[in-house]
Amino acid sequence: MNNKAKEPLIHLTKRGTVPVRTAIMIRIIAVIIALIVCAVVTGLTTGINPIEVYSSIVSGAFGSVRKTWITLQDVSILLIISLALTIAFRMRFWNIGGEGQVLMGGLGAAACMICLGDKLPNAVVMILMLISSLVLGALWGFIPALCKAIWNTNETLSTLMMNYIATQLVLYFTILWEVPKGSGKIGIINQNSHAGWLPQLFGSKYLLPIILAIAVTAFVYVYIKYTKHGYEVRVVGESPKTSVYVGINVKKVIIRTMILSGALCGLVGLILVGGINHTLTATISDGRGFTAVLVSWMAQFNPFAMIATSFIIVFMDRGAGEIATRFDLNQSYGDILTGIILFFIIGCEFFINYEIHIRNHKNKEK
Amino acid sequence: MENTQPVLSMRGISKRFDLKQANTAVDFDLYKGEIVSLLGENGSGKTTLMNMLAGIYYPDEGQIFVKGNEVTISSPADAYRLGIGMVHQHFKLVDVFTAWENIVLGMGGKYDVLSAKAGIKEICDKYGFVVDPDKKIYNMTVSEKQTVEIVKVIFRGADILILDEPTAVLTPQECERLFEVMRNMKKDGKSIVIITHKLNEVMAISDRVVILRQGRYVGQLETASTNPQEMTDMMVGHAVTLDIERPEPVDPKKRLVIKNINVTDIEGVRKVKDVSFYMNSGEILGIAGISGSGQKELLEAIAGIQKVDSGSVIYIDENGAEKELIGMHPQDIRELGVALSFVPEDRLGMGLVGNMNISENMMLRTFGESHKWFTDRDKPKRVAENVVDVLEVSTPGLDTPVRRLSGGNIQKILVGREISSHPKVLLTAYAVRGLDIGSSYKIYDLINEQKKKGVAVLFVGEDLDVLMQISDKIMVLCDGEVSDIVDAKKVTKNEIGLLMTSLDGAAKLKEGADGRNE
Numbered sequence: 001m002n003n004k005a006k007e008p009l010i011h012l013t014k015r016g017t018v019p020v021r022t023a024i025m026i027r028i029i030a031v032i033i034a035l036i037v038c039a040v041v042t043g044l045t046t047g048i049n050p051i052e053v054y055s056s057i058v059s060g061a062f063g064s065v066r067k068t069w070i071t072l073q074d075v076s077i078l079l080i081i082s083l084a085l086t087i088a089f090r091m092r093f094w095n096i097g098g099e100g101q102v103l104m105g106g107l108g109a110a111a112c113m114i115c116l117g118d119k120l121p122n123a124v125v126m127i128l129m130l131i132s133s134l135v136l137g138a139l140w141g142f143i144p145a146l147c148k149a150i151w152n153t154n155e156t157l158s159t160l161m162m163n164y165i166a167t168q169l170v171l172y173f174t175i176l177w178e179v180p181k182g183s184g185k186i187g188i189i190n191q192n193s194h195a196g197w198l199p200q201l202f203g204s205k206y207l208l209p210i211i212l213a214i215a216v217t218a219f220v221y222v223y224i225k226y227t228k229h230g231y232e233v234r235v236v237g238e239s240p241k242t243s244v245y246v247g248i249n250v251k252k253v254i255i256r257t258m259i260l261s262g263a264l265c266g267l268v269g270l271i272l273v274g275g276i277n278h279t280l281t282a283t284i285s286d287g288r289g290f291t292a293v294l295v296s297w298m299a300q301f302n303p304f305a306m307i308a309t310s311f312i313i314v315f316m317d318r319g320a321g322e323i324a325t326r327f328d329l330n331q332s333y334g335d336i337l338t339g340i341i342l343f344f345i346i347g348c349e350f351f352i353n354y355e356i357h358i359r360n361h362k363n364k365e366k
Numbered sequence: 367m368e369n370t371q372p373v374l375s376m377r378g379i380s381k382r383f384d385l386k387q388a389n390t391a392v393d394f395d396l397y398k399g400e401i402v403s404l405l406g407e408n409g410s411g412k413t414t415l416m417n418m419l420a421g422i423y424y425p426d427e428g429q430i431f432v433k434g435n436e437v438t439i440s441s442p443a444d445a446y447r448l449g450i451g452m453v454h455q456h457f458k459l460v461d462v463f464t465a466w467e468n469i470v471l472g473m474g475g476k477y478d479v480l481s482a483k484a485g486i487k488e489i490c491d492k493y494g495f496v497v498d499p500d501k502k503i504y505n506m507t508v509s510e511k512q513t514v515e516i517v518k519v520i521f522r523g524a525d526i527l528i529l530d531e532p533t534a535v536l537t538p539q540e541c542e543r544l545f546e547v548m549r550n551m552k553k554d555g556k557s558i559v560i561i562t563h564k565l566n567e568v569m570a571i572s573d574r575v576v577i578l579r580q581g582r583y584v585g586q587l588e589t590a591s592t593n594p595q596e597m598t599d600m601m602v603g604h605a606v607t608l609d610i611e612r613p614e615p616v617d618p619k620k621r622l623v624i625k626n627i628n629v630t631d632i633e634g635v636r637k638v639k640d641v642s643f644y645m646n647s648g649e650i651l652g653i654a655g656i657s658g659s660g661q662k663e664l665l666e667a668i669a670g671i672q673k674v675d676s677g678s679v680i681y682i683d684e685n686g687a688e689k690e691l692i693g694m695h696p697q698d699i700r701e702l703g704v705a706l707s708f709v710p711e712d713r714l715g716m717g718l719v720g721n722m723n724i725s726e727n728m729m730l731r732t733f734g735e736s737h738k739w740f741t742d743r744d745k746p747k748r749v750a751e752n753v754v755d756v757l758e759v760s761t762p763g764l765d766t767p768v769r770r771l772s773g774g775n776i777q778k779i780l781v782g783r784e785i786s787s788h789p790k791v792l793l794t795a796y797a798v799r800g801l802d803i804g805s806s807y808k809i810y811d812l813i814n815e816q817k818k819k820g821v822a823v824l825f826v827g828e829d830l831d832v833l834m835q836i837s838d839k840i841m842v843l844c845d846g847e848v849s850d851i852v853d854a855k856k857v858t859k860n861e862i863g864l865l866m867t868s869l870d871g872a873a874k875l876k877e878g879a880d881g882r883n884e
Binding site: 013226227228229235239243245246247 | 373384423609670671695696697700706708717718719720721722729730731733734738739741743847853
């Protein structure tokens with residue numbers, strides 16, 4: 001026992017439970033470091049004062065009352081899609097089909113507005129819009145779930161493919177319903193009668209999605225944590241074998257959960273078409289079905305944390321638009337900054353899960 | 367041999383996880399060419415201690431010496447470099463790769479297939495392993511996988527081997543083969559640490575026993591001069607009786623009648639062939655048989671989880687009303703009071719959810735009972751508190767995910783849950799698999815308590831001694847068929863062994879008995 005061994009310079013240990021305060025501190029530090037790195041990158045590559053860039057990002061999101069409302073509305077939309085996907089994710093069912101499910105919901109709403117808009121009382125039209133968008137969204141969740149339940153197909157692929165089908169369907173109906181003929185787009189539906197336009201709450205056209213988002217957040221939280229269905233979802237996700245052993249009908253749970261997931265996405269389609277855009281395009285979801293996957297994962301499938309993650313994404317996105325116009329940079333520059341910030345936010349999870357010990361002789365006394 | 371310095375020694379090793387002190391100032395020595403048993407109750411820190419040698423964990427305090435030099439083991443690669451190899455309880459193999467691919471995997475550098483295979487063959491011949499290097503892992507039995515793991519560590523030059531509960535998943539025959547190999551390795555000068563709970567194995571294989579209790583070293587014994595009683599007392603910390611009681615059945619009534627059950631598995635193999643028997647209330651029916659003789663399928667068929675080709679399972683309640691269970695939903699069968707606790711080889715796979723906490727795992731049994739939308743969270747919590755309390759589950763709290771607990775504690779939760787559902791029929795398989803002595807006897811007591819309450823118990827076990835002590839009757843399965851149902855008080859171990867291995871055994875025994883009668 002002669003030569004003394006050295007403690008390694010760095011070694012990692014997995015943390016057990018992390019106090020919430022520590023976890024939040026680590027995340028805040030990560031954001032601060034991210035902002036510093038962004039500032040350095042901005043300064044070096046564009047020569048623009050980073051402080052100005054940051055302030056215009058903030059003003060892009062909150063610069064005026066209208067901008068603030070739009071930011072909140074966008075957060076709500078992204079949040080609802082993320083929550084919808086989360087229900088499936090908790091079952092380890094990787095629903096990448098949010099995009100298609102939203103589109104189908106939108107298609108359902110648009111179809112009711114166009115075909116029934118001036119023929120039925122407005123209240124009836126709206127109820128039919130709600131039903132058809134929920135049903136079509138649910139159908140787009142149901143089909144991959146059925147394939148998974150019966151043939152154990154890979155849901156990542158099938159939900160992804162369903163997106164393409166939805167896009168093509170919407171394109172087909174766009175031509176069918178185009179106004180004016182030959183324009184290749186539907187234009188504002190029922191511009192004069194406003195038939196099927198979702199009501200404005202308290203005189204604000206932005207409030208409806210926000211209130212819905214709050215309701216859906218609470219619903220998904222309670223559903224997963226406190227209901228029997230939610231419990232089954234988690235058991236199936238964690239251990240299909242155990243599910244069978246305790247008598248859970250795994251196929252039924254998969255199908256039921258995906259119907260719910262798809263229907264919530266369909267609801268977003270309804271809001272987009274009936275409440276915000278009043279038209280239908282194949283890009284109405286604007287990639288949010290995919291962004292929501294990131295939002296859900298970043299929040300570690302926690303509905304309340306998802307409010308924060310969807311906010312960050314929307315905030316940066318709106319800010320990026322602002323700096324693009326103000327400094328004559330393009331939108332991509334904002335995306336680069338978003339990328340850097342996300343890298344730090346996601347990367348800091350490592351430091352939350354692991355503790356790093358650096359060799360230090362002072363520590364030895366502990 | 368022992369006068370030389372140890373090949374491995376640990377001094378003052380401590381390790382803390384979050385809230386739990388796993389090891390406190392443990393000293394441990396291992397000499398060349400010896401087999402040491404590391405003994406301790408579930409959660410006493412045996413695996414943690416060994417994991418620090420294998421480079422999985424890094425000790426908070428203490429020193430490790432290999433052949434006299436202090437070393438730092440901060441990764442499994444470091445451990446291999448020092449000639450330390452560990453075979454974990456849960457195998458670390460890539461399922462879709464072949465045996466030889468798994469063996470060379472991660473060794474770095476270049477290797478050529480032929481010389482790798484030749485090297486493997488050489489090891490096999492030398493120590494008596496049987497491995498087909500081209501067989502895929504997913505086609506292997508548990509025993510074969512274990513062999514691959516051992517060959518893997520030897521192939522990488524380990525001369526200090528650590529085996530973590532290697533026999534927990536093996537049949538008695540496979541154990542014997544493993545011990546043979548271990549003796550060969552010992553002869554070759556390798557040093558082996560084996561973690562096990564089975565005292566007869568400790569007696570059979572090891573030279574020395576090191577005992578841990580609650581993470582501390584409590585002493586060591588020379589195997590030759592000790593006995594199971596002394597080891598158990600040291601391990602538990604107070605005197606324990608090693609007898610299983612067998613209360614006389616009170617007022618036995620037919621509770622479950624199984625007639626001509628046939629089960630075919632997914633691959634089309636007939637697993638259960640025309641099995642008929644009945645179970646009485648207040649009796650324990652033991653099932654003996656080589657593992658894979660249809661025990662699992664039979665139990666699952668009764669519980670409604672396994673599809674049955676033909677046959678019937680009649681449940682008779684206290685009032686004599688009969689009910690056919692075949693075709694009923696598993697949930698409904700359970701509500702009748704038929705509880706199944708099957709402890710699988712990997713312990714977690716069936717019946718528990720690793721990432722959920724203890725209360726939520728208790729909920730698995732009860733959540734379906736009420737027909738409300740919301741789950742009842744109070745009842746499972748009370749059950750959890752009760753199980754943790756009665757079975758002395760060592761856990762930081764009820765909110766700890768069960769995968770963080772040690773294997774034995776996980777099992778206590780599973781068996782405890784089934785028993786706390788107040789069943790009328792209790793089907794239990796391998797209830798003490800991998801459990802330490804203290805916990806095993808606690809489980810036997812619990813099962814006997816159920817028996818006294820009038821529960822019809824079906825007890826599938828591996829240890830014939832225990833089976834013969836606890837059961838009233840023993841049904842012996844051989845290749846999916848019933849070879850005989852015998853009185854546990856009159857049968858001998860030999861007779862059961864014969865019945866287990868061949869159906870003719872029954873005929874032979876009868877002949878023998880007839881012969882004696884004449």
